[in-house]
Amino acid sequence: MLLSKLVAVILLVSVTEAIPRFLAKRAAPILPLSTKGRDILDAHGNVFHYASTNWPGHQEIMVPEGLQHSSIEDIVAWFPKLGLNSVRLPFAIEMVDDYFANSPNQTLEKSVLNALGQSNGTKVLDQILSKNPQFSKTTTRLQVWDAVGKELSKQGVIIHLDNHVSKAFWCCGDDDGNGWFGEKYFHVENWKRGLAFMTKHAKENWPTFASIGLRNELRAAKVAEPVDWYTWYIHMTAAAKAVHEADPGALIFFSGLSYDTYIDPIPLGKTLNGTTGTSTAGKTAKFIPSDFAFEDKIVLEIHKYDFEATQDNCATFKRKWYQKGFQSMNPSDPATKYLFPMVISEWGFIHNGTYWNQTTYAKCLIEMVEEYQVSWQHWDISGSFYLQTRPGRKPNETIQGLEEFWGLLDYQWDDIRSPVTLENSLYKMIAALKS
Ligand SMILES: *[C@@H]1O[C@H](CO)[C@@H](O)[C@H](O)[C@H]1NC(C)=O
Numbered sequence: 001m002l003l004s005k006l007v008a009v010i011l012l013v014s015v016t017e018a019i020p021r022f023l024a025k026r027a028a029p030i031l032p033l034s035t036k037g038r039d040i041l042d043a044h045g046n047v048f049h050y051a052s053t054n055w056p057g058h059q060e061i062m063v064p065e066g067l068q069h070s071s072i073e074d075i076v077a078w079f080p081k082l083g084l085n086s087v088r089l090p091f092a093i094e095m096v097d098d099y100f101a102n103s104p105n106q107t108l109e110k111s112v113l114n115a116l117g118q119s120n121g122t123k124v125l126d127q128i129l130s131k132n133p134q135f136s137k138t139t140t141r142l143q144v145w146d147a148v149g150k151e152l153s154k155q156g157v158i159i160h161l162d163n164h165v166s167k168a169f170w171c172c173g174d175d176d177g178n179g180w181f182g183e184k185y186f187h188v189e190n191w192k193r194g195l196a197f198m199t200k201h202a203k204e205n206w207p208t209f210a211s212i213g214l215r216n217e218l219r220a221a222k223v224a225e226p227v228d229w230y231t232w233y234i235h236m237t238a239a240a241k242a243v244h245e246a247d248p249g250a251l252i253f254f255s256g257l258s259y260d261t262y263i264d265p266i267p268l269g270k271t272l273n274g275t276t277g278t279s280t281a282g283k284t285a286k287f288i289p290s291d292f293a294f295e296d297k298i299v300l301e302i303h304k305y306d307f308e309a310t311q312d313n314c315a316t317f318k319r320k321w322y323q324k325g326f327q328s329m330n331p332s333d334p335a336t337k338y339l340f341p342m343v344i345s346e347w348g349f350i351h352n353g354t355y356w357n358q359t360t361y362a363k364c365l366i367e368m369v370e371e372y373q374v375s376w377q378h379w380d381i382s383g384s385f386y387l388q389t390r391p392g393r394k395p396n397e398t399i400q401g402l403e404e405f406w407g408l409l410d411y412q413w414d415d416i417r418s419p420v421t422l423e424n425s426l427y428k429m430i431a432a433l434k435s
């Protein structure tokens with residue numbers, strides 16, 4: 001008994017230590033956010049850092065994951081419990097297209113049954129309605145998002161929206177139709193309309209809505225507009241303008257190329273070129289912040305995963321990664337032309353209790369955050385997904401009720417998946433931020 005009490009005390013101490021000072025700030029009216037040089041500032045002029053995890057809502061059913069396992073209120077409660085001050089909410093443009101088309105498929109019933117089939121869909125729908133009795137079969141997707149947005153606001157969690165895909169399914173694969181402007185599903189006008197709609201809707205209905213990411217993980221595509229920085233410039237700045245008109249207070253996140261693994265041409269002020277032999281041949285642009293009405297709303301985002309299972313020492317890891325865009329955070333680098341805040345808007349790895357220590361990734365990421373004081377958004381909270389379809393695999397994989405081994409929560413969304421992993425990554429990432 002003594003031993004177990006001692007263990008309980010130790011646990012309590014470590015949990016209390018891990019749950020940081022963000023809590024005190026949560027309720028404060030810190031919005032809108034803006035940028036100044038390399039920093040994001042809150043409404044009082046204090047430096048603000050996102051410490052978030054992703055809560056995906058962009059797959060086939062097009063509502064945030066996990067609602068068959070837990071109530072919205074209980075899922076949201078994990079954010080302050082884990083010490084996170086914000087959330088990244090990935091959504092699909094298809095949801096907004098259906099809204100404008102007044103499609104009958106927008107109800108929870110149709111959304112779930114169309115995705116999971118009659119038999120499994122009926123079961124999952126019943127589970128969702130039993131865990132979240134405020135909903136009915138005729139509740140629409142957008143009404144579910146509103147319930148999520150309002151509960152996040154009620155519990156003081158800052159909301160970042162992320163346009164993850166156009167067509168709603170797992171992101172991202174080469175040539176999956178969602179990757180580049182003009183690709184099979186990526187209709188540029190629908191995308192801009194969807195961004196403006198969601199921004200305005202969130203601003204008007206979710207009090208802690210703060211920011212939006214224009215597009216997740218842009219990547220090369222064989223059948224699309226030319227894949228070059230000039231095309232990036234044209235569409236991303238037009239989209240940012242639409243977002244800024246929808247909510248002049250929102251921060252706007254710009255992602256880079258190749259699955260958002262680099263964005264250095266922007267802080268370095270490079271000429272953004274078109275592509276020889278295509279419709280953008282000979283065309284150039286420059287991304288000059290003072291050209292834009294949203295000059296003090298621009299944030300860069302970058303992703304970092306550990307696909308190469310890195311064993312680099314952290315000095316090497318940081319030096320290589322710095323070159324991908326962190327010049328934007330370093331006023332003393334002579335190569336830096338424009339300063340912007342950076343957000344690591346996706347990072348993560350399997351929470352199986354050992355991986356955090358199998359490569360140097362987790363440790364070096366913490367050092368990167370300590371050194372550059374850079375906001376981050378972990379992938380992800382989900383213990384499981386309603387379903388996942390990954391087109392382009394052979395055969396195309398569609399798995400219902402897929403377990404998400406990278407998730408902070410377990411399969412049932414009712415407990416932490418791997419305490420030792422949190423102690424050695426998420427909690428240290430929180431502690432690495434000085435404000
Ligand atoms: C509704 O979904 C069904 C099944 O996916 C599809 O066949 C139908 O075309 C959709 N209807 C509309 C109006 O989008």
Ligand SMILES: *[C@@H]1O[C@H](CO)[C@@H](O)[C@H](O)[C@H]1NC(C)=O
Nearest residue numbers: 116117119120398399400401
């Ligand atoms: C329906 O659910 C069962 C049990 O979860 C699963 O084994 C089965 O694969 C699902 N059906 C489809 C079509 O995915």
Ligand SMILES: *[C@@H]1O[C@H](CO)[C@@H](O)[C@H](O)[C@H]1NC(C)=O
Nearest residue numbers: 229265270271272273274284
């Ligand atoms: C665009 O072309 C110019 C001239 O070749 C080059 O200096 C610059 O680095 C290119 N921009 C990018 C982003 O590669």
Ligand SMILES: *[C@@H]1O[C@H](CO)[C@@H](O)[C@H](O)[C@H]1NC(C)=O
Nearest residue numbers: 350351352353354355356358
């Ligand atoms: C965790 O995952 C890694 C990478 O897949 C694997 O090498 C390791 O054996 C796993 N650990 C456990 C305890 O399963």
Ligand SMILES: *[C@@H]1O[C@H](CO)[C@@H](O)[C@H](O)[C@H]1NC(C)=O
Nearest residue numbers: 311356357358359360361363
């Ligand atoms: C794993 O943990 C041990 C003990 O703390 C440490 O010596 C080692 O450097 C770690 N390995 C990695 C790859 O971080």
Ligand SMILES: *[C@@H]1O[C@H](CO)[C@@H](O)[C@H](O)[C@H]1NC(C)=O
Nearest residue numbers: 175176177390391392393396
């Ligand atoms: C598999 O995915 C590809 C790429 O999206 C798609 O064109 C094809 O129709 C899919 N095949 C099946 C059997 O669903």
